[in-house]
Amino acid sequence: MDQNQENLLKEVMAADFTVTDLMLYLDTHPCDQNAIALYNYSVQRSLTLRQEYERLYGPIIAQLTPSKFPWQWVQGDWPWEK
Amino acid sequence: MWVYEKKLEYPVKIKNPNPRMAKYIITQYGGPDGELAASLRYLSQRFSMPTNEARAILNDIGISFSKLLTIK
Numbered sequence: 001m002d003q004n005q006e007n008l009l010k011e012v013m014a015a016d017f018t019v020t021d022l023m024l025y026l027d028t029h030p031c032d033q034n035a036i037a038l039y040n041y042s043v044q045r046s047l048t049l050r051q052e053y054e055r056l057y058g059p060i061i062a063q064l065t066p067s068k069f070p071w072q073w074v075q076g077d078w079p080w081e082k
Numbered sequence: 083m084w085v086y087e088k089k090l091e092y093p094v095k096i097k098n099p100n101p102r103m104a105k106y107i108i109t110q111y112g113g114p115d116g117e118l119a120a121s122l123r124y125l126s127q128r129f130s131m132p133t134n135e136a137r138a139i140l141n142d143i144g145i146s147f148s149k150l151l152t153i154k
Contacts, residue, residue: 009089010093012089013089013090013091013092013093016089017091017092020091020146023142024139024142024143024146027135027138027139027142028135028139030134030135059088060087060088060089061085061086061087061088062086063085064085077088078088079088079089079090079152
């Protein structure tokens with residue numbers, strides 16, 4: 001995994017971390033309008049980053065992304081590999 | 083339903099490998115009071131929660147705890 005890929009993956013992970021945190025907050029504060037607005041913004045941001053990452057480097061979720069030939073999911077780049 | 087994502091919940095960089103510390107940390111994963119046990123406890127408790135909020139938070143925290151297992 002080269003430096004550019006690692007940096008973009010870290011951005012995806014950071015964006016998703018924000019989404020997860022807001023989700024947990026909203027579970028117990030479902031009427032907080034500001035938090036819902038921030039959540040919606042964060043989800044959009046995460047989607048944009050994911051699409052960019054998947055376009056350049058391959059799928060993050062196997063079953064949600066069409067594959068090039070040969071089957072891309074097995075082509076390395078597991079998050080524990082550097 | 084579980085779906086694997088090819089990324090981490092949070093990135094961790096190990097600067098100084100420490101086998102004694104690693105032995106301790108692994109018990110925080112799989113031990114009786116570890117993340118795995120906590121995750122399954124939350125996921126069981128969600129079935130008997132009386133409110134929407136309580137069901138949602140136990141479901142989502144149960145999932146979050148299982149994601150901690152993939153941090154490396």
